[in-house]
Amino acid sequence: MQACSLRVLDRDASNRLIYADVLSQAVSGELVGMLNYASMVALCPSAAEQQEAIADAESERRHALAFRAVARDLGVPLVEDPRARYWRRLREAFQRQVAAGDFLACLVVQELMLESLAVSMYRAVAEATDGLMARTFGTIALDEESHLEHAVTTLRAACELDRVGFETRTERLHGEVMTVIAEMVAPRCSSGPCGVCAERCVKESLGDIGLSAPVLRGKALRLYLQSLDRVGVRGEKSLRWVANLPA
Amino acid sequence: MGREPARVNGVEFALLGHQESWPRISSIVHALRDPDRPRLAEEDVRQVASWIPPRTLVRSRVSSIANGRSARGVYIETFVAPDELEARAFHRAIEKVREAVTCAAREGAQIAALGGFTSIVLEGRPELAEAPEGLALTTGNSLTSALIVKGVEAAAGLLGIGLSHASLLVVGSTGDIGSACAGYFATKVRRLLLSARNAERLRRQEDSLRRSGVDATASTDLRPLLRAADVVVCAASLAAPALEIDECRPGALVCDAGYPKNLRPANHRRGAPHVFWGGMGQCTGGWESDSPLLDIFYSFPAARVAHGCLLEGVALALERRFESFSQGRGRITPERIEEIWEIASRHGIVLAPLFGPDGLWPTTPADPADWIPFLA
Numbered sequence: 001m002q003a004c005s006l007r008v009l010d011r012d013a014s015n016r017l018i019y020a021d022v023l024s025q026a027v028s029g030e031l032v033g034m035l036n037y038a039s040m041v042a043l044c045p046s047a048a049e050q051q052e053a054i055a056d057a058e059s060e061r062r063h064a065l066a067f068r069a070v071a072r073d074l075g076v077p078l079v080e081d082p083r084a085r086y087w088r089r090l091r092e093a094f095q096r097q098v099a100a101g102d103f104l105a106c107l108v109v110q111e112l113m114l115e116s117l118a119v120s121m122y123r124a125v126a127e128a129t130d131g132l133m134a135r136t137f138g139t140i141a142l143d144e145e146s147h148l149e150h151a152v153t154t155l156r157a158a159c160e161l162d163r164v165g166f167e168t169r170t171e172r173l174h175g176e177v178m179t180v181i182a183e184m185v186a187p188r189c190s191s192g193p194c195g196v197c198a199e200r201c202v203k204e205s206l207g208d209i210g211l212s213a214p215v216l217r218g219k220a221l222r223l224y225l226q227s228l229d230r231v232g233v234r235g236e237k238s239l240r241w242v243a244n245l246p247a
Numbered sequence: 248m249g250r251e252p253a254r255v256n257g258v259e260f261a262l263l264g265h266q267e268s269w270p271r272i273s274s275i276v277h278a279l280r281d282p283d284r285p286r287l288a289e290e291d292v293r294q295v296a297s298w299i300p301p302r303t304l305v306r307s308r309v310s311s312i313a314n315g316r317s318a319r320g321v322y323i324e325t326f327v328a329p330d331e332l333e334a335r336a337f338h339r340a341i342e343k344v345r346e347a348v349t350c351a352a353r354e355g356a357q358i359a360a361l362g363g364f365t366s367i368v369l370e371g372r373p374e375l376a377e378a379p380e381g382l383a384l385t386t387g388n389s390l391t392s393a394l395i396v397k398g399v400e401a402a403a404g405l406l407g408i409g410l411s412h413a414s415l416l417v418v419g420s421t422g423d424i425g426s427a428c429a430g431y432f433a434t435k436v437r438r439l440l441l442s443a444r445n446a447e448r449l450r451r452q453e454d455s456l457r458r459s460g461v462d463a464t465a466s467t468d469l470r471p472l473l474r475a476a477d478v479v480v481c482a483a484s485l486a487a488p489a490l491e492i493d494e495c496r497p498g499a500l501v502c503d504a505g506y507p508k509n510l511r512p513a514n515h516r517r518g519a520p521h522v523f524w525g526g527m528g529q530c531t532g533g534w535e536s537d538s539p540l541l542d543i544f545y546s547f548p549a550a551r552v553a554h555g556c557l558l559e560g561v562a563l564a565l566e567r568r569f570e571s572f573s574q575g576r577g578r579i580t581p582e583r584i585e586e587i588w589e590i591a592s593r594h595g596i597v598l599a600p601l602f603g604p605d606g607l608w609p610t611t612p613a614d615p616a617d618w619i620p621f622l623a
Contacts, residue, residue: 221299236306239304240279
């Protein structure tokens with residue numbers, strides 16, 4: 001009986017470490033989102049949109065705080081590093097669009113590409129966990145969906161105005177950003193530690209908490225493609241883009 | 248969720264299909280992948296492909312042989328994976344079919360043909376795929392049935408098998424296509440053999456045919472029927488090939504019309520049954536596409552060949568009959584078979600040259616137009 005209890009304790013302790021890595025990725029991602037929205041303010045074409053971008057940055061900051069609270073509740077430490085390998089590359093890709101003064105490109109990167117990733121991941125974590133962790137991921141997933149919806153509405157109008165131009169721009173952004181996301185969500189990290197997981201790569205242990213790296217990747221790509229479809233990008237175009245992503 | 252993107256003008260028909268094997272899906276992915284990218288392992292393709300939402304792969308213009316009429320359409324890949332054809336994945340597959348129908352509507356199609364597995368939503372439970380306004384859905388089963396029965400008649404003629412003296416077995420006889428074939432051949436063969444998995448439906452079918460004076464024998468035990476049949480039509484909905492060709496009588500004519508195929512691959516041997524893939528048609532009027540992808544997943548031994556279920560959508564679009572020609576189960580009468588056969592023939596959609604696991608039948612006329620007088 002005692003041995004059984006110890007095994008349960010070991011399992012709980014080990015799962016808490018996995019949750020810690022998942023939360024570390026989530027907080028780092030939210031901080032990148034916060035920085036991205038803050039960078040967008042200067043590009044916003046109107047005062048109303050500037051306020052909206054500031055509110056979005058604040059919303060991402062609150063998400064990070066909520067994830068921190070979950071970590072505190074679990075009693076696990078977090079690694080918060082928006083400069084870690086993948087997050088830094090994603091942030092740099094975003095900053096290139098800011099430097100080019102391309103507001104629409106910023107929307108595509110932050111609200112369509114990064115939020116598709118966030119929404120699909122958060123939904124999956126909410127389904128696989130329970131208690132405060134499930135509630136927090138579930139609530140934030142809903143919040144991020146509203147960013148995705150905003151992007152779909154705005155970008156659809158842009159796509160209807162000039163579909164070929166929009167597709168060309170999005171294809172370039174896909175190459176810059178989705179390649180990094182594909183590496184990040186690949187079932188195995190082949191090029192060493194990402195800088196956010198505390199010890200070994202969390203992908204290897206996701207099965208212990210009812211998640212799976214290939215399924216998470218599949219769900220992220222699915223939501224991304226569905227979002228592009230809703231914007232009006234031709235399906236055969238976006239399929240070709242996805243087919244060219246790294247394994 | 249907000250409104251959907253505006254419909255694209257000009258598309259009249261949508262063909263909804265799925266692939267029967269992972270190597271075929273892998274070949275599509277690699278055809279889309281730049282040649283300088285490293286090749287993906289099949290496992291990597293499997294992990295991603297089944298998550299891809301249905302989408303247009305190819306845009307085509309099909310020309311009729313009548314009055315130079317043409318129709319524009321799209322092929323929509325549902326990405327229903329080969330292992331999602333199993334019953335346990337039914338709901339996921341149905342969801343993909345629904346998404347594919349939405350995709351067809353977004354393209355502005357006026358008619359969508361649901362090929363292969365995707366048609367089951369219209370056969371058994373049409374409520375599962377409600378057609379958006381302005382889009383007619385058809386299973387394509389009427390033209391598939393027509394191409395099967397005309398193919399059997401042509402092949403029997405080539406082999407010197409007199410159908411009026413033959414025993415003809417329909418495997419999957421209570422399904423939509425199987426019952427259409429049984430109804431068509433009921434008065435044309437000496438004895439009709441019927442096999443299906445649902446014993447109750449099978450018994451009702453047998454009773455009904457016998458009451459009409461047909462010499463019909465039904466059984467859920469397929470093996471003895473296979474040994475007794477001169478001609479076999481395989482039209483069962485199977486997730487993967489499950490029938491052994493060796494069970495058939497030597498020299499028998501076997502038409503495998505399954506999508507996916509019913510027959511397991513077998514080595515050719517002397518005196519073996521004569522097998523052809525049934526339900527296949529050919530567009531003789533012309534088929535231009537914006538991508539070579541169609542040639543990859545329709546890699547048949549003759550040009551412009553496709554499944555009858557999809558060609559029904561093309562034929563109806565060329566005829567400007569944007570209607571749900573085939574829906575439900577058991578409604579395809581011999582008269583409906585002749586009607587769709589006439590429509591298709593009028594626009595140059597004819598029986599494909601006979602081919603099977605070993606390629607084109609050596610006795611098939613080289614020019615598909617030669618089939619028309621032969622079948623008239």
